[in-house]
């Protein structure tokens with residue numbers, strides 16, 4: 001006899017390896033060994049009003065100022081020991097100047113140069129680094145059009161993990177991940193796997209269209225994710241808190257400051273990653289995620305989780321709707337000359353359209369589509 005309250009076991013699907021179809025337009029795999037990437041380390045963003053952005057990141061989000069001058073602010077999280085996790089640089093166009101990864105050794109910078117040169121990418125190396133606190137580094141315009149940076153040498157600063165006298169209720173303790181918007185997710189994933197990343201979760205439909213994929217180097221759900229959409233653009237950068245209540249405290253503080261309009265989505269719990277989340281927008285519209293409590297992924301046989309794009313719980317475990325701006329808005333990225341990269345449209349199906357548009361509503365229980373998506377008729 002079946003138990004009427006037994007949840008469906010149909011979703012999501014767990015497999016041993018990445019189930020994303022290999023694209024016909026695959027970027028060729030370089031013969032050279034890729035750099036050994038440790039983790040996402042910092043993002044450099046251009047802001048149009050440095051004072052307004054400093055107020056947002058320092059006075060509201062309580063990131064720690066490591067160093068600053070008239071044009072640039074270097075910020076870090078409470079548990080960080082390297083110089084910074086976020087660089088705010090005054091400039092004319094709000095955009096992202098670098099997605100920066102730390103590599104295991106100085107020799108990995110030579111590997112990065114060889115890897116991207118073989119891919120035919122623009123590659124620049126500066127022995128003195130591109131920003132304060134970072135030494136010898138390599139910047140590239142990667143095959144997807146993103147400004148990627150790799151470095152090993154870095155200035156160490158005080159890790160404030162034990163400085164509870166400085167903590168605030170919403171303290172941000174680590175940089176967790178980047179999220180990038182790109183038109184062709186399978187093409188992006190194949191290149192990122194060549195670079196040494198592993199897929200942990202993804203969203204597909206029954207026809208095999210891939211809408212998003214999460215990939216990691218460090219043993220968490222991701223260091224970066226590829227979100228299908230017009231790109232190259234930056235979807236968000238995420239900082240971790242210790243606990244869920246820290247995220248609630250940030251919401252309460254934003255309300256008390258009459259800044260609730262910067263809350264775009266959440267708080268809530270993700271299906272993908274199982275993490276608790278909040279999305280907010282900075283004064284230029286750059287999206288920041290506050291994120292906590294995903295799971296360990298470091299074993300070599302870590303299972304890959306594939307979500308159905310029509311599963312109403314994939315992006316919010318409680319079934320709350322994803323606001324349209326979350327799908328459509330993202331930040332421009334810059335080339336190595338500091339010029340915005342042209343944005344190419346996605347031609348595969350759009351997640352926004354297939355879940356709340358004309359192609360049909362999502363479901364909460366597979367096979368029970370008649371009950372539909374609880375908010376489907378109100379959107």
Ligand SMILES: [Fe+2]
Pocket residue numbers: 177178179236238289291
């Ligand atoms: Fe995220």
